[in-house]
Amino acid sequence: MMDNGKLELVCPAGTPAALRVAVDAGADSVYCGFRDETNARNFPGLNFSCDELADSVRYAHVKGARVLVAINTFPRAGALETWHRAIDNAARLGADAVILADLGLLAYAADRHPELRRHLSVQAAAANADAIRFYVKNFGVKRVVLPRILTVAEIAAINAEIACETVFVFGGLCVMTEGRCSLSSYATGKSPNMNGVCSRASHVHYREEDGELVSRLGTFTIDRVPKDEPAPYPTLCKGCFSAGGYRGHVFEDPVSLDAAALLPQLAGAGATALKIEGRQRSRSYIRDVVASFRRAVDAHACGQPIPTGQLRRLSEGQTTTAGAYRKTWR
Amino acid sequence: MTEGEHMHKGATITLGPLLFNWAADQWSDFYARIADEAPVDRVCLGETICSKRLPFYIDRIPEAIERLQRAGKAVILSSLALVTLLRERRMCADLVAAGDIEIEINDLTILVHLGGGRRFTVGPLVNVYNEGTLAWLAVRGASLICLPPELPFASIQTLAQAAAQAGVESEIWAFGRVPLAISGRCYHARVHGLAKDNCQFVCGEDLDGLKVETLDDEDFLAINGVQTLSFTYCSLLADLCRLQAAGVTSFRLSPHCCDMVAVAKLFRQALDGALDGAAATQALAALLPAAHFSNGFLDGSHGAASGHGQPSHVAG
Numbered sequence: 001m002m003d004n005g006k007l008e009l010v011c012p013a014g015t016p017a018a019l020r021v022a023v024d025a026g027a028d029s030v031y032c033g034f035r036d037e038t039n040a041r042n043f044p045g046l047n048f049s050c051d052e053l054a055d056s057v058r059y060a061h062v063k064g065a066r067v068l069v070a071i072n073t074f075p076r077a078g079a080l081e082t083w084h085r086a087i088d089n090a091a092r093l094g095a096d097a098v099i100l101a102d103l104g105l106l107a108y109a110a111d112r113h114p115e116l117r118r119h120l121s122v123q124a125a126a127a128n129a130d131a132i133r134f135y136v137k138n139f140g141v142k143r144v145v146l147p148r149i150l151t152v153a154e155i156a157a158i159n160a161e162i163a164c165e166t167v168f169v170f171g172g173l174c175v176m177t178e179g180r181c182s183l184s185s186y187a188t189g190k191s192p193n194m195n196g197v198c199s200r201a202s203h204v205h206y207r208e209e210d211g212e213l214v215s216r217l218g219t220f221t222i223d224r225v226p227k228d229e230p231a232p233y234p235t236l237c238k239g240c241f242s243a244g245g246y247r248g249h250v251f252e253d254p255v256s257l258d259a260a261a262l263l264p265q266l267a268g269a270g271a272t273a274l275k276i277e278g279r280q281r282s283r284s285y286i287r288d289v290v291a292s293f294r295r296a297v298d299a300h301a302c303g304q305p306i307p308t309g310q311l312r313r314l315s316e317g318q319t320t321t322a323g324a325y326r327k328t329w330r
Numbered sequence: 331m332t333e334g335e336h337m338h339k340g341a342t343i344t345l346g347p348l349l350f351n352w353a354a355d356q357w358s359d360f361y362a363r364i365a366d367e368a369p370v371d372r373v374c375l376g377e378t379i380c381s382k383r384l385p386f387y388i389d390r391i392p393e394a395i396e397r398l399q400r401a402g403k404a405v406i407l408s409s410l411a412l413v414t415l416l417r418e419r420r421m422c423a424d425l426v427a428a429g430d431i432e433i434e435i436n437d438l439t440i441l442v443h444l445g446g447g448r449r450f451t452v453g454p455l456v457n458v459y460n461e462g463t464l465a466w467l468a469v470r471g472a473s474l475i476c477l478p479p480e481l482p483f484a485s486i487q488t489l490a491q492a493a494a495q496a497g498v499e500s501e502i503w504a505f506g507r508v509p510l511a512i513s514g515r516c517y518h519a520r521v522h523g524l525a526k527d528n529c530q531f532v533c534g535e536d537l538d539g540l541k542v543e544t545l546d547d548e549d550f551l552a553i554n555g556v557q558t559l560s561f562t563y564c565s566l567l568a569d570l571c572r573l574q575a576a577g578v579t580s581f582r583l584s585p586h587c588c589d590m591v592a593v594a595k596l597f598r599q600a601l602d603g604a605l606d607g608a609a610a611t612q613a614l615a616a617l618l619p620a621a622h623f624s625n626g627f628l629d630g631s632h633g634a635a636s637g638h639g640q641p642s643h644v645a646g
Contacts, residue, residue, distance in 0.1 A: 074459035077488035104462025131439040149514030176511040182480040186633035221544040243542040246521035
């Protein structure tokens with residue numbers, strides 16, 4: 001547990017090199033996954049072999065940082081062995097915690113590796129104090145990553161009721177409750193829950209049409225932009241559609257979260273840690289974003305104003321949003 | 331247990347909870363007719379989507395329960411799918427305290443209140459993707475598990491067999507727009523330029539959900555308040571034989587504005603072997619002339635696809 005009021009900075013590592021960069025830039029903890037379908041960022045060229053994880057754990061521990069292993073997809077029926085082996089390997093290689101979402105996996109980890117810290121993934125969608133209590137009581141969960149649909153007031157209310165660390169997430173905003181979304185498999189056959197992928201690149205097509213660049217996911221048009229403008233990646237829920245006379249971003253605008261501006265409120269709401277998204281991002285992005293957050297967290301802990309500009313520059317979209325952390329977002 | 335034994339046990343039909351915001355009178359009339367005429371074995375009642383809707387018809391629920399039970403149908407009370415507010419947590423606690431009617435959990439929140447070996451059923455919005463999770467829920471008291479609609483046939487088969495071993499009924503989503511996502515945001519309010527807290531219940535205008543089209547005018551999705559559904563109606567009428575052979579014991583029909591009694595009769599006849607899959611599918615299309623049907627999750631290609639019981643290739 002970190003000092004009261006000082007947020008733990010949990011940073012992404014898609015590769016061993018990114019892990020070292022994040023640790024060197026000031027991450028308190030780094031999260032990563034194995035190179036298979038057991039984690040929710042199962043992208044080509046990303047993630048860790050057992051040997052890489054072992055080396056990375058050693059590197060992080062020497063520098064005083066922790067390594068959290070995300071095994072946060074839902075195991076495929078008939079293939080539990082792959083996921084069980086991932087948990088066994090994380091325990092064997094000295095991971096500081098595993099991040100899990102599936103009930104059966106939580107039960108397996110609690111039973112076989114009681115000494116291995118269990119964190120609840122955002123994919124488990126524990127969105128209120130009763131749900132969190134359920135996971136704490138049944139599986140000894142020590143920390144829960146809160147769904148991004150919650151407001152600051154809701155986060156504060158949860159923290160007032162439970163004896164469990166909580167984490168909030170900075171990154172590309174998932175507007176749907178994570179772990180409960182099959183939009184991607186409806187369009188492509190591949191989903192976050194089953195395959196660790198959303199709006200997978202292999203199903204993305206771009207074509208020029210009438211002076212516009214059309215981006216499609218599977219057979220569905222997700223967006224159209226003038227051809228000299230940068231085309232956003234066609235993540236399904238961030239696309240442009242029409243419904244009931246409304247035409248535009250029906251589900252969500254393509255913005256990312258400016259959590260730095262909200263950092264004092266979130267710390268005040270009693271959260272333990274701030275998790276940065278981006279296991280698929282470059283080392284230079286990781287270096288900049290981790291260093292920026294390090295400065296922001298340290299500044300806040302010392303009672304100084306938070307430098308927000310650098311974080312805004314790093315965000316994915318043209319503008320940033322306070323996301324669900326402000327009630328009007330809904 | 332062999333596949334043959336499963337087939338001869340007689341599959342059951344569950345009418346899932348109404349997902350949409352219908353006026354109280356329409357709600358009452360619907361369940362009265364279901365009680366009197368629909369060949370379904372179980373009926374799930376209650377609000378799973380938006381806690382703000384429940385006050386409009388909560389008074390009607392006791393009468394519906396009584397009428398359905400009198401007609402020999404098992405009644406199940408469904409819990410809310412996304413629980414964030416104190417009021418919603420109380421709804422969960424109240425549901426458990428309400429009596430001895432079986433509860434369908436649609437979020438794990440309610441398990442905190444369900445103790446003492448009380449049996450429950452598991453709705454399709456709970457993530458049961460594998461036999462480890464299924465076994466855990468079975469030990470905890472699950473009597474029936476409706477599997478997530480995005481599961482492919484191979485997973486359904488594995489889970490149906492695991493369910494049989496655990497003494498649990500296995501159910502799949504067999505008719506209706508497929509629930510794909512749930513959010514803290516209300517899309518009905520958003521597309522009408524309203525805030526969720528002052529939504530004016532505009533979702534009540536779209537009795538089967540509001541269609542979402544792509545910018546190329548392709549029919550794509552449907553929104554229902556905080557929920558996103560498929561535009562297509564899932565229909566597994568042509569797949570019932572192989573699903574029964576795989577060990578699935580129950581089939582879920584999700585209420586829509588169409589003639590649900592007629593839909594239930596088609597499924598009953600198809601399950602009993604009185605109507606073959608192709609004829610039943612044709613009859614369903616005649617009942618819902620404007621609907622587009624899909625069964626793509628089953629074959630693992632993509633959910634929006636439609637085939638007719640043919641094993642299809644798996645897309646990249």
